[in-house]
Amino acid sequence: MKLNIAICDDDKAHVGIIKDYINKTNISYDTQIFEAYSGEEMLELIKNTHIDIIFLDIEMKELNGIETGKKIRETNEDTIIIFLTGYKDYALEAFQIESYQYIIKPITYEKFNILMQKILTRLKEINAYKNINNSFIFKAKDGIVRLKYKWIYYFEGQGKRVYVSSEVGNYDFIGTLKSVEISLNKNMFLRCHRGFIINTERLLNVKDNQIMLFDVEQLIPIGRKYKKDVLNVLEKKLFECNR
Structure with a gap:
């Protein structure tokens, strides 16, 4: 199975950190990583590419992560969204968008790896359900x-x-x-x-x-x-x- 993962953050250094974490993680899928540096860029990406997992920063200029997440949910019900933020103020809004996780930055690789293993288990469950129902x-x-x-x-x-x-x-x-x-x-x-x-x-x-x-x-x-x-x-x- 091919796995498409997107990182959306206007901080290029943080995008690089998450990308390194993904590459270090043991993922038994053919994985492709996409980068977006604004909410608008993320929405353009999903028009032509199915994304399985999105790491989405909340504090971005113009279109923030919450608004971006809402628009993603309008057309992508199964995409797993993980919100990244330096604050706890957005937890309720993130929950309402049915995000998978809400992470306070900075995140260590140890915590990231545990999170990714949970996400991969969840993806296997989703795919097993789809195989039955497809x-x-x-x-x-x-x-x-x-x-x-x-x-x-x-x-x-x-x-x-x-x-x-x-x-x-x-x-x-x-x-x-x-x-x-x-x-x-x-x-x-x-x-x-x-x-x-x-x-x-x-x-x-x-x-x-x-x-x-x-x-x-x-x-x-x-x-x-x-x-x-x-x-x-x-x-x-x-x-x-x-x-």
């Missing part, structure tokens, strides 16, 4: 079917039936595309047309008003009101590939 379960005519998200190409709605195209076969069941959309992982699936939901991990290209998916011959139409969302997802994936 499946779409439905009742087909031959019985109950469970498809892992990564197997699914797209869903197509036709009247009162939904058709599922996947790498392990094609299925259909009674239902609506709206109810399917509500149940899916929003980070992985995208409504691109009133009649289609695609797996964004399969997104290959967009040409005119059609989508090409990996390993899928059929071209998927794009509805006018969904085109901006589709292009944003494609741009994000191209950015991640070129990093």
Whole structure:
């Protein structure tokens, strides 16, 4: 698993300390560290990059850490936020944002290492939960079917039936595309047309008003009101590939 960690602090020396602590810590993941020196820079970073852990300083100019944390929470429910501060005054606000920890600076490596081991344990719990729940379960005519998200190409709605195209076969069941959309992982699936939901991990290209998916011959139409969302997802994936 790849682990993206961000440090956001307007004090470059403190960013360096936390970065050194991370590099000294035994982390059994492929880890990439990102640095941001303002709240605004942090918010720009998360637009195109999923961050698993953020060490976020509170006392920053213009957009402070509390306000930055609130904006991060609007779009990133699972990101673990650790607030860093020289004061105890912000504890209640940090708690309201559902931060994982609130640390008074300076922090020693010994304390940091203990904290990181707790965070890594928490991440394993989150990933174990996701592995269980990263499946779409439905009742087909031959019985109950469970498809892992990564197997699914797209869903197509036709009247009162939904058709599922996947790498392990094609299925259909009674239902609506709206109810399917509500149940899916929003980070992985995208409504691109009133009649289609695609797996964004399969997104290959967009040409005119059609989508090409990996390993899928059929071209998927794009509805006018969904085109901006589709292009944003494609741009994000191209950015991640070129990093």
